[in-house]
Amino acid sequence: MAEKPEIQGSRQDSGQSSGQSSGARRSLSFQLAVALTLALLPIGILAAVLAADGIRSAREAELVRAENQFRATARVVDDLLSVDFLVLRALLRNESGLHEGRTCNAEAANALDDAETFDAIVWADGLGRPICESRGGIKPSAAELTRLAAESEREYLIWPGGDHVFFAVREEPETGKPGLVVATASVSRLKARLREIAAMEGAATVWLGDKPILGNPPDDTAAPGGLLTVRRLAESGGRDQVVAAGPLSIAPFALTTVVPATRLAVADVLAIAAPSLMWIAALLIGWMVVRRFVVRPLQNMASGVRAYGAGDNLVRLSGRAGQTDEMQAFAETFDAMAQDMAEARQEVDAALTEQRRLTREVHHRVKNNLQIIASLISIQAREADGAEVARAYASIQMRVGALSIVHRWLYEESDTQGVDFTALTHDLCASLQQIIPTAKLVEPRINTHLERLHISQDAAVPLAFLITEVIAFAARLAATQGRGKMVIDIHVRRTESGGELQICSDAFGEDDPLAPTETRAAARIVNGMVRQLRGHLNFDADVPCYTVGFPLKSRAG
Incomplete structure (x- = not known):
């Protein structure tokens, strides 16, 4: 019983140390999240990179498709214009027909029927001087013919900036013979000729210089420059387009093609987000699984262990929901241990109960035997001849009676409170008040002023x-002084350090008759009892009183 506070203190210390050490650890859920993160994050990053690379490859494929569409459309436009130049080239090489009676009008009519584009045709020599021209249409001026003849290219097109263009084909013929053929075509006829590209995939815009003559270009799109460019545009309506723009082989024609871009579909978004979503789902599922099948059962088991440690001996861990085989095995082991400890505790409690019963029986028998001895001494004292013999018998009877009363209260001792020192003092005083007169000493009157205190068995005997x-010594002193009566006051009070006993009587006088230096039997006995109490006997001559401190019974809990 005395070791229980130390055990509790060790448990508190261990709890504090475990609490301090647990601060450096992390929960199982956190450790699982870290483990899953380290395990799944590289896979998720790799899958996201692969998905993003796939989407990037799809985007690059769209750019290639747009470029191929541009080249196919440009090839169609170039083929249409090449046919017209082929007609003019044939006219230039067949200028001999002009000297065989065929007129320019006849040749022009044939050429216009073949080309379906021209409004008029002009033949000129290598210096640009007109030789023959067809009727109708807008024709180039002499200055324009001279400039066209001076060009280094054999086939080219010039756009004066109005609503018509000039197709020119030149060679290096002999002097005076036609070396240049120039055909005039209106922009409207060019548009009609180029409309067949509208049936191709996507949308196309044909530029003449910086002016679109066919189709509608995307917003904020200028005429193409000197290089082919392919880019992705985000339209205001939410649909992306891939625009390819560049010059045609016959300047100043240019072409812009627009191909609808494939929008980032839900599947693409999921392909990119799937690794992250799977990672998060794995974390959540793993966390919930661990919480459900590991953490929560462990917490329940921990609460059961704490309840068992707090004194609930009926706690059992096995059979609880959510336990795994390993936890069930641990719980069964704990329950078996708890059952063994409960049985052992029952055996100990039964043994303690039997020991208390035997101890009380011993105290009861000792008390009865001491009372018998005290009665025998009292009977023998009545037959004593002299006062000294009667006083000797009375002293022995008082001491035996004191032991009998102590054993009575030891028999009545409560495990939680100890010996009732107040009741013990009352019984002692009552017994002394009956025995002292039989010793032919004085008539004592004992006044008690007692607080309710409890003491241990070790303190009960020396205090008694x-x-x-x-009191017996005070009675002998009073008898020696020739008194017939004596008053004794006994005070028992609680102090900060324990309890305090004070016995006051005017029979003590001014000197300390019970000082440690005294050799009389009463002094030796009293000082021996004080040493057992590990106290100090103080004498106050002014009252006069003897005062001694004593320990109290420690309270349970």
């Missing part, structure tokens, strides 16, 4: 002997 010896 001390009270008996001091």
Whole structure:
């Protein structure tokens, strides 16, 4: 019983140390999240990179498709214009027909029927001087013919900036013979000729210089420059387009093609987000699984262990929901241990109960035997011849009676409170008040002023002997002084350090008759009892009183 506070203190210390050490650890859920993160994050990053690379490859494929569409459309436009130049080239090489009676009008009519584009045709020599021209249409001026003849290219097109263009084909013929053929075509006829590209995939815009003559270009799109460019545009309506723009082989024609871009579909978004979503789902599922099948059962088991440690001996861990085989095995082991400890505790409690019963029986028998001895001494004292013999018998009877009363209260001791020192003092005083007159000493009157205190068995015997010896000694002193009566006041009070006993009587006088230096039997007995109490006997001559401190019974809990 005395070791229980130390055990509790060790448990508190271990709890504090475990709490401090647990601060450096992390929960199982957190450790699982870290483990899953380290395990799944590289896979998720790799899958996201692969998905993003696939989408990037699809985007690049769209750019290639747009470029191929541009080249196919440009090839169609170039083929249409090449046919017209082929007609003019044939006219230039067949200028001999002009000298065989065929007129320019006849040749022009044939050429216009073949080309379906021209409004008029002009033949000129290598210096640009007109030789023959067809009727109708807008024709180039002499200055324009001269400039066209001076060009280094054999086939080219010039756009004066109005609503018509000039197709020119030149060679290096002999002097005076036609070396240049120039055909005039209106922009409207060019548009009609180029409309067949509208049936191709996507949308196309044909530029003449910086002016679109066919189709509608995307918003904020200028005429193409000198290089082919392919780019992705985000339209305001939410649909992306891939625009390819560049010049045609016959300047100043240019072409812009627009191909609808494939929008980032839900599947693409999921392909990119799937690794992250799977990672998060794996974390959540793993966390929930661990919480459900590991953490929560462990917490329940921990609460059961704490309840068992707090004194609930009926706690059992096995059979609880959510336990795994390993936890069930641990719980069964704990329950078996708890059952063994419960049985052992029952055996100990039964043994303690039997020991208390036997101890009380011993105290009861000792008390009865001491009472018998005290009665025998009292009977023998009545037959004593002299006063000294009667006083000797009375002293023995008082001491035996004190032991009998102590054993009575030891028999009545409560495990939680100890010996009732107040009741013990009352019984002692009542017994002394009956025995002292039989010793032919004085008539004592004992006044008690007692607080309710409890003491241990170790303090009960010396305190009982001390009270008996001091009162008996005071009675002998009073008888020696020739008094017939004596008044004794006994005070028992609680102090900060324990309890305090004070016995006062005017029979003590001014000197300390019970000082440690005294050799009389009463002094030796009283000081021996004080040493057992590990106290100090103080004498106050002014009252006069003897005062001694004593320990109290420690309270349970």
